[in-house]
Each structure stands twice: as structure tokens, then as C-alpha cells.
Amino acid sequence: MHEHTEAVDVVVVGFGAAGASAAIEAADRGARVVVLDRWGGGGATARSGGIVYLGGGTPNQVAAGFDDDPGTMYEYLHEEEGDAVDPAVLRRFCERSVADRAWLEEQGVRFPPGFERHKAIVPTDDEVGLYYSGNERHYAGGDLPVPRGHRVGGRGMTGWELSHALTTAARSRGIEVRTGARPVRLAVSDGVVTGVEVIQSGERPAVRAAHRALFQAATLSGMAARRVPGSLTRAIEQLEERSGRRYTLVARRGVVLATGGFSYNAAMMRTYAPSYAGAMPLGTAGDDGAGIRLGLSVGAATKLMDHCGASRFITPPVAFASGILVDERGERVCDESMYAASLSKAIAKRGGRAWLIVDGAIRDRVRAEMRAQARVRDRPLGEIVRGKANHVAFPLVFGTINLHLNRELSSSLRGLAVRCGIPPDELVRTVQHYNDRVEAGEPDELGKPPELVSVLVQPPFAAIPCHLDSVVFPAPCITLGGLLVDGHTQQVLRADGSAIGGLYAAGRTAAGVASRSYVSGLSLADCVFSGRNAGMALGAAPATVTLDAGPPRRAGVDPPDGR
Numbered sequence: 162m163h164e165h166t167e168a169v170d171v172v173v174v175g176f177g178a179a180g181a182s183a184a185i186e187a188a189d190r191g192a193r194v195v196v197l198d199r200w201g202g203g204g205a206t207a208r209s210g211g212i213v214y215l216g217g218g219t220p221n222q223v224a225a226g227f228d229d230d231p232g233t234m235y236e237y238l239h240e241e242e243g244d245a246v247d248p249a250v251l252r253r254f255c256e257r258s259v260a261d262r263a264w265l266e267e268q269g270v271r272f273p274p275g276f277e278r279h280k281a282i283v284p285t286d287d288e289v290g291l292y293y294s295g296n297e298r299h300y301a302g303g304d305l306p307v308p309r310g311h312r313v314g315g316r317g318m319t320g321w322e323l324s325h326a327l328t329t330a331a332r333s334r335g336i337e338v339r340t341g342a343r344p345v346r347l348a349v350s351d352g353v354v355t356g357v358e359v360i361q362s363g364e365r366p367a368v369r370a371a372h373r374a375l376f377q378a379a380t381l382s383g384m385a386a387r388r389v390p391g392s393l394t395r396a397i398e399q400l401e402e403r404s405g406r407r408y409t410l411v412a413r414r415g416v417v418l419a420t421g422g423f424s425y426n427a428a429m430m431r432t433y434a435p436s437y438a439g440a441m442p443l444g445t446a447g448d449d450g451a452g453i454r455l456g457l458s459v460g461a462a463t464k465l466m467d468h469c470g471a472s473r474f475i476t477p478p479v480a481f482a483s484g485i486l487v488d489e490r491g492e493r494v495c496d497e498s499m500y501a502a503s504l505s506k507a508i509a510k511r512g513g514r515a516w517l518i519v520d521g522a523i524r525d526r527v528r529a530e531m532r533a534q535a536r537v538r539d540r541p542l543g544e545i546v547r548g549k550a551n552h553v554a555f556p557l558v559f560g561t562i563n564l565h566l567n568r569e570l571s572s573s574l575r576g577l578a579v580r581c582g583i584p585p586d587e588l589v590r591t592v593q594h595y596n597d598r599v600e601a602g603e604p605d606e607l608g609k610p611p612e613l614v615s616v617l618v619q620p621p622f623a624a625i626p627c628h629l630d631s632v633v634f635p636a637p638c639i640t641l642g643g644l645l646v647d648g649h650t651q652q653v654l655r656a657d658g659s660a661i662g663g664l665y666a667a668g669r670t671a672a673g674v675a676s677r678s679y680v681s682g683l684s685l686a687d688c689v690f691s692g693r694n695a696g697m698a699l700g701a702a703p704a705t706v707t708l709d710a711g712p713p714r715r716a717g718v719d720p721p722d723g724r
Contacts, residue, residue, distance in 0.1 A: 165409075166410075166411060167408065167411065169411070170187070171183075171187045171413075171414050171416075171696075171699045172196075173187075173194060174196075174357065174420055175197070175419035175421065176331075177204030177206040177207070177668060178324065178668065178688035179668025179669075180667070180668070181331050182693045182696060183417045183667055183692040183695040184336050186695075186697050187696040187697075187700040189334070190697070190700025194337070196336060197342040197359060198339065198340045199447065200446075201341070202445070203320070203321065204324070204420075204421055204447055205320075205443070205448055206320050206327075206685065207325075208320055208444060209320030209323075209684075210318045210319065211313035211315065211318060211321075211323050211685075212294055212312055212313075212682035212685065213689070214311070215258045215259070215262045215309060216233075216307065217229055217231040217258040218230055219258070219259055219311065221272055221274070221290050222291065222307070222309075224274055225308070227305075227308065231256045235251060235252050237295075238683075240300050241680060243678075245468075245676055245677030246674055247648050261689050265323075265326075268326050268330035269326040269329060270313055270323055270326045270327070271315075271322075272312065273289060273312065275288040276291045276308070279479070280293060280476060280479055281477065282477065282501075282681070287314075291308050292308055292312065295682075295683070296680060299496055299608050310681055340369075341361060341362035341363075341369065341405070343361075344359055345358050345360055346358040346458070347455050352662060353661075353662035354459060354661060354662065355411060356411040357409070357412070358407070358408075358409050358410075360401050360402060360406070362400065371400060372397070378393055379397065383442050387427065388427035389425055389427075413704040414704055416664055417695045418455060418456060419666070419692065419695075420448075421448040421452070422444065422453075422639055423449060423453060424448050425447075425449050426448075426450040429450045429453075430442075433463075433640075434642075436467070436469075436509040437509065437629060438630075440505075440629050440635070441635035442637070442638060443639050456670075460655050460661065461645065462656040463645060464672035465641060466642035466643070467642065468678075469505075469509075469641055470505070470638065470679030471501075471505035471509070472501040472636060473501050473508060474559075475501075475504065475517055476498070477530065478560050479530065479613070480530055481497075481517065481519065481523070482497045482498045482609070482613045483497075483523050484519035484625075485617065486516070488515050489582070489583060494508060494511060498610055501636075501681075502679040505629060513629040514626075514629075515626075516583070516624040516625060516627060518574075518577070518588070518617065518622065518623070519622070520619045521619040521622075522615070527564060566633060567625055567634045568623045569623065569626075571621060571622055572621055573620065574589050575588075595616075596616045596617060639669065640669060641672075643666065648673065648691075649694060650694060650695070651667050651695035652665050652698065667695045668687070671691060673687045673691050674686070
């Protein structure tokens with residue numbers, strides 16, 4: 162490979178919501194920006210449901226009759242995130258939420274006017290733009306809960322629409338996007354990151370097609386097997402090296418790492434987040450921790466790397482939430498109506514294993530819900546193949562699985578406990594205590610809404626395994642922790658709190674607003690917030706590197722496959 166050096170103002174590594182937001186903001190401030198996009202396709206953003214967590218009085222909230230403000234939004238998110246997020250950063254996130262929504266609209270993102278009152282993973286009505294995407298009802302107490310899940314307009318799962326709007330907006334500004342570009346090292350001079358060493362894969366159509374096919378195979382195999390085969394990783398890297406060229410891209414103002422998380426890197430999951438290592442990775446094979454490892458190679462610190470958001474959905478069908486979730490000791494785990502990531506977090510604290518106990522009456526209500534639900538066959542075949550109808554298919558598929566395959570059945574609670582390996586006396590005691598409170602008209606002691614509380618008395622009884630490592634009933638997982646950053650500028654920090662000159666991180670590559678607890682839409686909102694922060698900071702920064710400043714030292718090593 163022939164090596165050469167060229168210079169720009171800002172290099173953004175990754176082109177999902179975080180990378181695109183950073184690139185747009187930096188370019189709007191006069192910086193010449195180059196985006197390195199190894200895989201294309203919009204990353205995990207494009208494969209998401211297109212939910213952005215926004216509040217503080219958005220037009221959608223006002224139209225639906227909700228009175229929200231940044232202070233109320235902050236109080237709720239502080240309940241979720243605790244002290245893991247700098248209060249000043251979290252407050253700024255809430256105060257800027259309305260403006261971030263307006264900024265997204267300026268980039269071509271549309272939010273439909275409709276409001277969905279019922280609990281859902283993603284609303285099935287394409288005209289819904291607002292719904293309860295988190296645990297707002299659980300924490301509301303006597304107050305009216307406020308919905309903040311904003312769904313991007315489009316058909317079905319609309320992450321692609323969000324990604325397409327942002328990447329189109331970036332390209333319209335003349336931002337150069339280099340697809341097939343793999344960053345292998347950061348360049349460093351006197352402790353300052355000065356650029357990126359890149360392998361640019363070949364431009365021939367056959368090479369591009371092979372690269373895309375191998376990437377898709379890695380994504381699908383990683384989902385199915387919980388790890389990307391090393392042979393696929395090596396094949397991709399060999400293709401890039403044989404077909405491409407190597408060069409160093411100098412960044413006069415700085416580098417933004419926005420490559421996503423590390424859910425597809427089995428070695429990193431075992432090291433940093435062992436409680437979630439058996440969960441199904443969510444996103445793409447590009448979520449391999451490459452950006453985090455590049456940061457580590459130049460002395461960056463990390464934060465909350467053991468925190469993940471695993472989507473242990475037990476609803477819809479909503480009737481399933483009327484059951485009780487118990488651990489291996491037969492003790493109740495948490496409010497069953499809570500958001501999926503909150504359920505997963507509670508299960509992880511109990512060793513990663515749990516069972517949902519339901520009776521015959523609940524199973525009957527589940528069947529009735531499924532009969533009334535939107536039908537998959539009403540969606541176009543193309544949407545089904547691309548995963549844009551997953552929000553319709555999943556409740557039907559997993560509802561059927563949990564009714565007929567992924568369950569133990571018994572005519573008695575004791576028999577059910579024996580089948581599951583749960584202490585029978587403890588399970589009977591837990592269910593009886595729950596039933597006694599229901600019959601006495603007492604509120605659920607774990608906070609489950611009254612409409613989801615009912616006695617468990619009608620046989621047959623069923624236990625649905627909700628283990629985080631389940632293959633039959635998977636819990637898709639994203640990582641939440643990442644590089645330690647200044648939450649206002651996104652500049653990467655060392656363990657002693659000092660900043661690494663020229664290096665920034667955004668989205669799931671950084672430990673941000675969504676790093677402790679996850680509710681649907683918070684990751685994408687954080688990608689926009691943190692990406693814009695990085696772009697603003699770099700757009701206003703003076704040039705710290707010149708092309709003729711001498712050859713930079715190469716820091717770090719080629720990221721290991723680690724999968």
C-alpha cells in the first residue's frame with residue numbers, strides 16, 4: 162500500500178447519529194470535515210426504532226395536552242441516571258431538548274403528530290410521534306406521567322429515516338464521507354492527537370459488494386451466535402488491506418470517535434460487562450468497540466463499562482405484565498411493567514436468570530390481545546425483510562413462543578417450581594403474598610400500575626424463562642459505558658481528569674447521558690446531544706496541528722478482532 166499524508170480541520174470516525182451530528186455542527190462553523198465510515202449504512206442508528214427521547218415542552222407534548230418543562234424532565238432522568246451523569250450535563254441535556262428537536266427538524270427529520278397512550282415497544286401506528294417510552298408511569302407517583310418518546314416519521318421502524326436525514330444533511334454541506342475507511346491507529350505528537358492512520362478499501366464495485374456482504378454476514382452471525390466468527394473478521398480485514406491504500410489523515414483541530422459501542426465484541430463483553438455477555442448483541446458488527454480501543458491506546462480512561470441496556474421485553478402483549486417476575490430463589494424481582502432495560506438490569510443483579518409466572522387467565526388475555534393486534538401480513542414484504550416491521554412481528558412471534566414453547570406448565574405452583582428448579586415453598590409464599598395484597602385492595606408494593614395487577618389463581622400455571630442469555634427468547638443488548646469525556650465538549654479525559662488534546666468522543670463510544678440506565682430513545686437523543694457538543698467545540702477550536710509540523714508518532718496498535 163502506498164502511504165501519504167493529507168490534512169483537514171476535523172476527522173469524524175463513524176457516521177451514525179452521533180458522527181453525523183458532529184460533522185454537521187463542525188462544518189456549519191466553517192471547519193473542513195472528513196467522515197471515515199468503514200461500513201456505511203448508518204450504523205446502529207439505522208437499525209433502531211427511530212425513537213428519540215425529547216421533552217421539556219416539545220410541540221408533540223403540547224399538542225397532546227402535556228405540560229412538561231426541563232426541570233420536570235431533569236427530575237425524572239435523575240431518578241434513572243442518579244449520580245452517574247454530571248448533574249450539570251444532565252440539566253443542559255434537558256434544557257436543550259426542545260432546541261435539539263428543532264435542530265433535527267431543520268435537518269429534515271419529521272415527527273408525526275399522533276399520541277399513543279398505551280405501553281408499547283414502538284407504536285404500530287405510523288402517525289404516532291409521541292408515546293411513553295420509559296418508566297414515566299412508575300416514577301410519577303400521584304402526578305400525571307409525561308411521555309417523552311418521540312418517534313421519527315416514516316413506515317415501521319424508522320431509524321433508517323433518522324439516519325438518512327442526518328447523513329443527507331451532512332453531504333449537502335459538502336462534507337466528504339469516505340466509505341470503506343478503517344481507522345487503525347491514532348497519530349499523536351507531544352500528547353496531542355493529531356490525526357488518524359487509515360486503510361481505505363478499494364473502490365471497485367466487486368470489492369465494495371464483497372465488503373458489504375461480509376459485513377452483513379458478521380452482523381447476522383453475531384446476533385445468532387453471540388460472537389462474530391474470527392474467520393469473518395480476518396476475511397474483512399484481509400479484503401481491506403489487499404484492495405486498499407494506507408494513509409494518514411491529519412486533523413488540524415481534532416478527531417471525533419463515534420463508532421458505537423462494543424456489544425458485538427465478545428471478548429470486551431466478557432471483560433467489561435460479564436453479566437450481559439450471553440445477551441444477543443443489538444446494532445451491527447460495527448459495534449465492536451473500535452473507537453473505545455483507539456481511545457485506550459492513547460491513555461484515555463473509561464467509565465461504566467459494565468452498564469448495558471438489554472431489551473428484556475416481556476410485553477407486549479401487555480397482559481404478560483400482570484404476571485410476576487421471580488428469581489432463582491422464588492423472590493419477586495421488580496415491577497413487571499417497567500421498561501425492558503430496567504427489567505434486564507434488575508435480572509442482571511439477580512444473576513441473569515428469572516421466570517415470569519402467569520396463570521391461565523393471563524394466558525387467555527394474551528391470546529385475545531394477539532388476535533386484536535395488527536397483522537404482519539398487512540405490512541409490505543420489503544418492510545418485513547428489512548426489519549422495519551419488527552415492532553409488529555415481535556409481539557406476535559414472541560407472544561406465540563412464550564405461550565407454547567418457552568414455558569413450563571403445571572397444574573400447581575409447587576409443580577411449576579419443581580420444573581424450574583425454584584424452591585417450591587418460596588414460590589408459593591411469594592405468589593400467596595402477592596394475591597393477598599391484591600384481594601385486600603392494597604397497592605402493589607413494587608409500584609406496578611393497578612390496571613396490571615390481578616390474582617394468580619387459575620391453573621394451569623406457566624413459568625416463562627426470561628434469562629438474559631436465552632436463545633429462544635433473546636434479550637437484545639447495547640452497551641452504555643465508554644470513554645470518559647467532558648460532558649459539555651465531549652473531549653476525552655485521562656483517569657486523572659486531564660484532557661487529551663485533539664480527541665473527542667460521542668454517542669455510545671463515550672459514557673454519556675444514557676450510561677447508567679436506559680429508556681427507549683435516550684441513546685439516540687444522547688447521540689444527537691453529544692455529537693452536536695463535539696461539533697460545536699471543534700468548530701470553535703483553533704487549529705492545533707499543521708501539516709508541516711513533522712511526522713506524528715503513531716499510537717496504539719491495530720484493534721484486535723476480539724470477537
